[in-house]
Amino acid sequence: xxxxxxxxxxSLYQQLILEHYKKPRNRGxxxxxxxxxxxxxxxxxxxxxxxxxxxxDIIRDLxxxxxxxxxxxxxxSMMTSMLKDRPLDDxxxxxxRFTEMMHGDPEAAKDRSLKDxxxxxxxxxxxxxxxxxxxxxxxxQQAVLQSRTATGDQESAPSEGS
Ligand code: ZN
Numbered sequence: 715x716x717x718x719x720x721x722x723x724x725s726l727y728q729q730l731i732l733e734h735y736k737k738p739r740n741r742g743x744x745x746x747x748x749x750x751x752x753x754x755x756x757x758x759x760x761x762x763x764x765x766x767x768x769x770x771d772i773i774r775d776l777x778x779x780x781x782x783x784x785x786x787x788x789x790x791s792m793m794t795s796m797l798k799d800r801p802l803d804d805x806x807x808x809x810x811r812f813t814e815m816m817h818g819d820p821e822a823a824k825d826r827s828l829k830d831x832x833x834x835x836x837x838x839x840x841x842x843x844x845x846x847x848x849x850x851x852x853x854x855q856q857a858v859l860q861s862r863t864a865t866g867d868q869e870s871a872p873s874e875g876s
Contacts, residue, residue: 727833734788734830739795744777749860753853755845760786764794764853768861771802778853783846785837790850792830802858809851816844 723731747765754761760782767775776794780787793812797805812831815822816838822828823835837843 723833723836727836730830730833731784731788734791735784738778738780738787738791740777740791740798741779742777743779744775746775747777749857749864751853751856751860753849753856755782755786755849757842758783758786758846760846760849762786762790762849762853764790764850764857766857766861768802768857771861773797773800773802773805778850780850782849783843785834785843786846786849789831789834789847790853792833793850793854796829796831797854802861805854805858809855812851813848816847 744765744767746767748768750763750765752761752763760780762778762780762782764778765776766773776797778790778794780790793808796808808828811822811825811828812834815825815828815832815835818838823832823838825832834847837847
């Protein structure tokens with residue numbers, strides 16, 4: 715039977731991961747995408763192609779195609795389920811928070827804004843699997859970057875920092 719994570723997670727969290735793995739949200743091709751990012755994690759054989767439709771710095775829609783272990787696919791499924799109609803800034807904030815959790819930050823692990831993604835917190839103890847969990851978010855950050863570059867002629871420079 716495929717799909718059973720080889721890491722020890724609480725059964726509730728494990729169930730949630732398997733549920734997303736077996737019934738991924740937003741899986742498939744996006745017809746009117748404005749950006750597409752393809753990411754691979756050769757260490758595990760995971761692959762994710764993230765497609766988004768971005769308008770006025772809002773993610774109007776997003777879908778993914780992918781293949782790989784349950785952690786990589788569940789992570790991207792959870793991610794896509796949280797970002798429809800959200801600004802690019804929210805996507806970056808989510809990616810940052812999730813990355814903090816995957817690097818073992820206990821505050822991030824308690825952050826309810828991570829929703830289902832908190833099920834992956836136990837993975838942070840297995841460095842080799844952290845890459846699996848972060849693959850979709852790496853794609854997301856790249857997609858946001860490309861979306862911003864594509865519309866670089868608006869306004870002046872966006873205010874960074876603070
Ligand atoms: Zn993997």
